Amino acid sequence: MAFPSSGKAFARSSCELPDVTRDWLWATAWKMRYRTAFTGDGFGVHPSTTSFTMHAETHKQAGRVVRDLDDLGRSYGYNDGTWGYQWTGVAGAKVCKPGYHRYGAAIDFTHFNWGKEIFVDTAVHGKARRYLRRRYLAVIAVCRKHFGTVLHCYNDPDGSHWNHIHVDRGRRAVAADWDYQTDTTIIQWAARDLAGMSKIRIDGDFGPQTKQGLEALKKAFRAEKLDPTASSANYLVWLDLIARHGMADKDAGTFRAE
Incomplete structure (x- = not known):
């Protein structure tokens, strides 16, 4: 069964x-x-x-x-x-409350682990040192490949996503849309941490500043x-490029579309 695609479904x-x-x-x-908890340094337990x-379908996409x-x-x-992948931290999936969690069509990620000392903790690394922010950005880019909506520490409309990544299938993995914060924040983050636009x-x-960042990328x-707004195929190339640079801790241009 397909997911509900409009707000009307939430009335049920x-x-x-x-x-x-x-x-x-x-x-x-x-x-x-x-x-289950947090350490004194803010990392998830x-x-x-x-x-x-x-x-x-959420399980498949995740x-x-x-x-x-x-x-x-x-x-x-x-x-x-x-690095070979090891395990994933999760805060929740299907919960009977308003939104896509109600339908089991959302999942909240908290940790991505490739082994000892090689991980992303979503409560800490989004605003940590640059190489860790880049790795977090790589995770965000990969999430966007498979989920239309990605909420995180820089795309947090209700103030509750500072410590986890929420993804849902309410919006399909389509072409980029600069009126949509999920996509705009990815470009802004990449411009800052990959293309050197620190401000x-x-x-x-x-x-205008984001447009400059897009042109630099x-x-x-x-x-x-x-x-990236012309088709989902084009945007997938962009997301792959952002993810490669972020994971490898490389400046924009190390890997290219050509």
């Missing part, structure tokens, strides 16, 4: 849609762990493997996220390392003729 009281309950994403070895219930993160870690690891604001507003990526 039922939370019933086809679900699966799993403790893994994509491969049974890649377990999910529930975040994920003590054990946990099963979560969600819509079958699995594709970790599959792609495994590929990135193996091919574009920080300091030329080879750019990551606020979801596609103004186009030039660095040699993607002047690859308009």
